[in-house]
Amino acid sequence: MKAVHFGAGNIGRGFVGLLLHQGGYELVFSDVAAPLVDAINEVSEYTVHEVGEGGVDTVVTGFRAINSATDPDAVVDEIASADVVTTAVGPTILKFVAPHILKGLGLRNPSAAPLQVMACENAINATDLLRDEIRAQAGDAWDAIQGRAVFANTAVDRIVPAQPADAGVDVTVEPFYEWAIERPPFGDAPPSIPGAHFVDDLGPYIERKLFTVNTGHATTAYFGAQAGVETIAAALADDSIAARVSAALEETSALLAAKHGLAADDLAQYRATILRRFRNDALPDTVWRVGRQPLRKLSRHERFIGPAAEAAERGLSTTALVAAIGAALAFDDAEDEQSVQLQAQLREQDAATFTAAVTGLEPEHPLFPQVEAVVAARQSELAGT
Numbered sequence: 165m166k167a168v169h170f171g172a173g174n175i176g177r178g179f180v181g182l183l184l185h186q187g188g189y190e191l192v193f194s195d196v197a198a199p200l201v202d203a204i205n206e207v208s209e210y211t212v213h214e215v216g217e218g219g220v221d222t223v224v225t226g227f228r229a230i231n232s233a234t235d236p237d238a239v240v241d242e243i244a245s246a247d248v249v250t251t252a253v254g255p256t257i258l259k260f261v262a263p264h265i266l267k268g269l270g271l272r273n274p275s276a277a278p279l280q281v282m283a284c285e286n287a288i289n290a291t292d293l294l295r296d297e298i299r300a301q302a303g304d305a306w307d308a309i310q311g312r313a314v315f316a317n318t319a320v321d322r323i324v325p326a327q328p329a330d331a332g333v334d335v336t337v338e339p340f341y342e343w344a345i346e347r348p349p350f351g352d353a354p355p356s357i358p359g360a361h362f363v364d365d366l367g368p369y370i371e372r373k374l375f376t377v378n379t380g381h382a383t384t385a386y387f388g389a390q391a392g393v394e395t396i397a398a399a400l401a402d403d404s405i406a407a408r409v410s411a412a413l414e415e416t417s418a419l420l421a422a423k424h425g426l427a428a429d430d431l432a433q434y435r436a437t438i439l440r441r442f443r444n445d446a447l448p449d450t451v452w453r454v455g456r457q458p459l460r461k462l463s464r465h466e467r468f469i470g471p472a473a474e475a476a477e478r479g480l481s482t483t484a485l486v487a488a489i490g491a492a493l494a495f496d497d498a499e500d501e502q503s504v505q506l507q508a509q510l511r512e513q514d515a516a517t518f519t520a521a522v523t524g525l526e527p528e529h530p531l532f533p534q535v536e537a538v539v540a541a542r543q544s545e546l547a548g549t
Contacts, residue, residue: 291316
């Protein structure tokens, strides 16, 4: 069995690639970072180090890497004969992955088992986005090749912090992970991925993860940055920050319970697990790494506006989420391009224009005036500096 994985970074090697290796797949990493591709090809094994309670070291073997920027034909050839294709590149990069998969499907033996495609991204229904991009690029050829692949959405969760400078291709991760995968697209032949679990309805799993893990992580980062704290664990050691993060997650849990019928007690236990993971001192995750790309994180269907908008539509509380949005607006990191853009836009646009452009909310939406108010408050702070 063979798996082609796009994105040979820390998540690719330390989570998705690891589980595929444990499932018995020959691993082919595809990436555009030449130094990383070269480093992977220079070794015959790498180690995934789990740090924290219950952590173990796992050695990964049976892999190679291809530079898809300089040798795209080699990637296409691998896809044509692969069993599985996965990604961990970021939702906005999927459109650049699509042409390789499309060409690989075109070369695939029509009698072969369908290629099993899963986008493992921090986005809702990312595999659907990838499939739609492939279909759009295929045009009239789509009808002839669509039966050569099946596409399944996934929900993935594992904290992989910034790595030590001397780590090489080894990866340090937390012990906890979750990989939930849609069962129906595979019929009676799901991929062999130990540790993954297959579910009939992925929606609640995706939103539970995004609106708890991602919302909580970013909320901790932004309040931590405001307080001048360096790491996520240190931020949650501050009782006032911990209380604000907990309040935001109580609001997202209320939405999840109302929307998906999830049990309040189960959600409370899930929140406690997530916050315990964030407090792992063995993971030196910085507020600056977690808080990067604030414009994306403040967009319409992301971790703040997404749940807050739905909560507001249902008449649920959004006070703590809006406070977290205010903290995100204050994220000022000269080394992060989106942070620089964010602060520039706050200075250049009026509050209503900024709110509509960045969050995608319509002025008549019930959340709009609350967000507009925290935008105006941040603009007042900037005007006073």
